[in-house]
Amino acid sequence: GAGVSQTPSNKVTEKGKYVELRCDPISGHTALYWYRQSLGQGPEFLIYFQGTGAADDSGLPNDRFFAVRPEGSVSTLKIQRTERGDSAVYLCASGYRGSYGYTFGSGTRLTVV
Amino acid sequence: KQEVTQIPAALSVPEGENLVLNCSFTDSAIYNLQWFRQDPGKGLTSLLLIQSSQREQTSGRLNASLDKSSGRSTLYIAASQPGDSATYLCAVLADDKIIFGKGTRLHILP
Numbered sequence: 001g002a003g004v005s006q007t008p009s010n011k012v013t014e015k016g017k018y019v020e021l022r023c024d025p026i027s028g029h030t031a032l033y034w035y036r037q038s039l040g041q042g043p044e045f046l047i048y049f050q051g052t053g054a055a056d057d058s059g060l061p062n063d064r065f066f067a068v069r070p071e072g073s074v075s076t077l078k079i080q081r082t083e084r085g086d087s088a089v090y091l092c093a094s095g096y097r098g099s100y101g102y103t104f105g106s107g108t109r110l111t112v113v
Numbered sequence: 114k115q116e117v118t119q120i121p122a123a124l125s126v127p128e129g130e131n132l133v134l135n136c137s138f139t140d141s142a143i144y145n146l147q148w149f150r151q152d153p154g155k156g157l158t159s160l161l162l163i164q165s166s167q168r169e170q171t172s173g174r175l176n177a178s179l180d181k182s183s184g185r186s187t188l189y190i191a192a193s194q195p196g197d198s199a200t201y202l203c204a205v206l207a208d209d210k211i212i213f214g215k216g217t218r219l220h221i222l223p
Contacts, residue, residue: 006156033211042117042202042213043157056209091156093211101147102211106156 002026004105006092012111013082021077021108025094032075033102034067035091043091049075050097082112115140115207119214127222128195134188134217136203141181144206148177148188151200151216160201161188193221 005024013019025032031050035043045059052072060066064082069075079086089109095102116139126132136146145164149157161170161177163186169178176189190197200216 031209035211035213040215042204042215043211045210045212048209050209093157097209101145101159101162102206103159104149104157109154 004092004094004103006090006105006108008108009106010109010111012113015082015084015112017082019079019082019110021079021090021110023075023077023092023094023105025073025075025092026103027073029094029096029103030072031095031097031102032069033093034075034077035093037089037091037107039088046077046090079110082110084112086110087112115143115205115210115212117203117205117212117214119201119203119217121217122215123218123220125220125222126193128193130193131189131191132193132219134190134201134203134219136186136188136214138184138186138205138212140207141184142207143181146177146179146186147204147206147211148175148186149202149204151202153200157202190219195221195223197221 007022034046037043047067048056049069064080067077089107091107093102093104118137120135147162148160163179174191179186198221202216204213
């Protein structure tokens with residue numbers, strides 16, 4: 001596609017439930033990032049993939065958060081046992097490592113009630 | 114640890130004025146610096162990308178400068194318009210990680 005696609009655009013879930021957030025990067029982009037943005041804050045790094053492997057997952061807040069990118073394209077961010085504090089906008093970005101900057105998707109707004 | 118700071122946090126100016134948004138970062142070992150625009154409830158739109166070897170980039174009414182040695186970047190907006198109202202985010206790429214500031218919320222008064 002022409003841009004980074006994130007689905008769903010909005011997700012409301014009950015506390016304790018499991019959710020999956022999907023990111024379709026721009027075709028051919030090898031690097032993929034997940035970020036979390038709370039209201040009034042800048043995006044905070046969660047995890048970075050280069051190809052299929054997680055090159056840096058140091059931003060994942062705890063073991064309830066996990067992300068995969070099995071074929072080096074689409075990525076899924078998985079959150080287990082959701083908590084109200086997980087409510088935020090989750091942003092995905094893709095690009096080529098280094099030079100050219102990164103393109104962000106429109107995000108998934110997650111609300112845990 | 115790389116930290117990015119943006120000043121001011123919010124800014125309101127009358128339409129037509131020129132303005133400057135500031136960004137500073139603590140570690141000069143960056144690969145590039147990118148300025149983004151974010152409208153309420155929306156994703157990030159890239160405005161300008163400056164490689165670490167460059168000093169500035171221009172696009173229309175926007176001009177971004179980079180002084181890597183002092184850890185500073187500025188985004189200059191000429192002849193501001195109400196449509197420029199948004200949050201502007203500065204981000205540096207270092208160690209394969211994009212680090213963002215908290216942004217400057219800009220409001221252009223008609």
